[in-house]
Amino acid sequence: MSQCSLCGGEILDRSDSRYCVHCHATFHRSCIIDHFYRNKYCPVCNKKMSLLFMRFGEPPQSTTKKRSLPHEIRKPKWPQLERRTEVPVFDIDIPTGPLKRTDKYIPKARGKRQFKLPKKLPTKFIGIIFILAIIGAGAYYGRGYLPTGSGTQEEQPSASPWTVEWTYPLEGITDLAASSEGIVVGSRQGLVIFAVDGSVLWQKEGEITDVDMKGSIIAATNRGYIELYTVEGKELMRYGEGVSDSVSLSNLQIAAAGSSQGGITFVDTDGNVLQIIETGPVSSVSFSQNSEMTAYRQEGTVYVLDILGDVMYAFDDQGSAENRITLLSRGRVFTQAGQNAFLYDGETDSVLWSAEVGTCVAGLAVSDDEETFGVCGQKAALYNSSGQEIYTLPKGSCGRIAFVNQDVVVSDSNTVYFLHYTQPTSTSPEEESEKQPEESGEPGEPGEEPTAEPGAYQDWFTWYQSFLSTEGSSATYLIEVKEGETVSTMEINFKIEGKEERTIIESFTIIIKTQESELSSTFKRWIGPDGTCLKAEMTIDSTSTAIDCSKTTIQGVDLREILTFADKVSYVGQEEVTVARGTFMCQKLEYDTGDGVITLWISDGMPPIKVTLQQGERLITMSLE
Secondary structure (H helix, E strand, C coil): CCEEECCCCEEECHHHEECCCCCCCCCHHHHHHHHHCCCEEECCCCCCCHHCCCEEEECCCCCCCCCCCCCEEEEECCCCHHHHHHCCCCCCCCCCCCCCCCCCCCCCCCCCCCCCCCCCCHHHHHHHHHHHHHHHHHHHHCCCCCCCCCCCCCCCCCCCEEEEEEEEECEEEEEEECCCEEEEEEEEEEEEECCCCCEEEEEEEEEEEEEECCCEEEEEEECCEEEEECCCCCCCEEEEECEEEEEEECCCCCCEECCCCCCCEEEECCCCEEEECCCCCEEEEEEECCCCCCHHHCCEEEEEEECCCCCEEECCCCCCCCCCEECCCCCCEEEEEECCEEEECCCCEEEEEEEEECCCCCCEECCCCCCEEEECCCCEEEHHHHHHHEECCCCCCCEEEECCCEEEEEECCCEEEEECCCCCCCCCHHHHHHHHHHHCCCCCCCCCCCCCCCCCHHHHHHHHHCCCCEEEEEEEEEEEEECCCCEEEEEEEEHHHHEECCCEEEEEEEEEEEECCCECCCHHHHECCCCCCEEEEECCCCCCEEHHHHCCHHHHHHHHHHHHHCCEEEEEEEEEECCCCCCHHHHHHEECCCCCEEEEEECCCCCCCCEEEEEEEEEEEEECC
């Protein structure tokens, strides 16, 4: 039972009640209609509204969650701290304050000069020295080494595997984000959306402070408002009161908006407010990869919240409000404080590693598998999970950074660079000379069969990768599924249909023959540059239906997934195998998947000759036709 905020009387019937969507104050229907004849503002919150914005019935329960403070705010222990501040040394008190001198400095008399300089140097001698200095400096800077023969020319650095695919000039870049669907860049001039190949999909004017992207959904803060779009340019919703400065998007398509006046608001793609958490001024907010945790920065303190919005832990890194944060799945936080970017583990309350980024505000990024970390400070570099620098990128400085599968997008203040990663394949002359005796070998004795060393099959995996990337590649397999006494057979036709930009399209036609009829179905997969399935569809009787990529395996065997076995298989030996295609001398490899054992028979220049999958009593056999 509620009361009318105008007359103070009780509201007995819900159909006779109205409430304000802003302050949730309740009114009699007759009272609020009489009020609107004189004033179009809510009598309680004084916000302009009309009867169209009034709701009837009882107001909903407040979604605002009171701020819960942690019991303590930690201070991370940096690895480079001196041990003497932690461990006592032989029970000796070590002074920590400034030292005071107890004695007075007594200057000593200077000794007399042992030799005398000439009162005046010869003019010709000074001229000769000056000319020689000019010649030496010019030779040093012009050739890279002194022409006297005493110096050596510096070795040229090895070629970088990163190449600049395309660039785009844009003044005042503030943030960027990317996914396999595209790239979004925010600036003081507005929002620009790119395809992975660098073509501009669409633009919008505005003043962008923060952007994020998950799949085909884009989130941006535009003049304090949260805006959600699709990668095609369709606006999904616009929310806020002009005070939101940061935004993060989860894989569940939920946006978290941090307000400069305090508070975090969670909204869905329809603009419905799911939860409001009371906080202080929020300058940066981040979802974890699994969307189960949220982190935000309030000046020099970082808070990590669980899925219910309660504080799990907080730590004080003495960073500034401009420093970005990135939350990982296990509750680890990748952030910047001062001139260092570091990875903090909340479970152990320790800094796992740190890297120097310089004096600028660096852009931070983490790959989808959380194994590679990107930093765009004074220089742009990539680090592994242990903090070791693995690559220095040729572009990017004091800007933003994001991962696009295996590629990277970086920026400086006025240019966006797309860097493509090319797997190095060249070997040094020493390695080639070491491999040559093994490949050539000495003439064997009569009747002696050549044996392949474990690891020699790696060349086949390299060839098989090119086979799966070449348009027109095809293979036909006869599949036999045996489970107990039940045996069923089918035929699979595999083919690389073509390419769309950097996406490979492959098809599988499944033919099941019975005594009465022949059933066939076809499914297609779109494979990204990193080898993952982007989407799939099945066609039955000329009707196409979208399906999940996990359902496109052939009785649990995926011909493309075999590429991932290269570093995991165990070499069994050589074996002669006879299939419908012919008889081949093959290398036999085994791989334990956890729920079964996959056995491969491979031969140079051919797709897998034979594949078996043993899962308990169930045996699947694929043989090449």
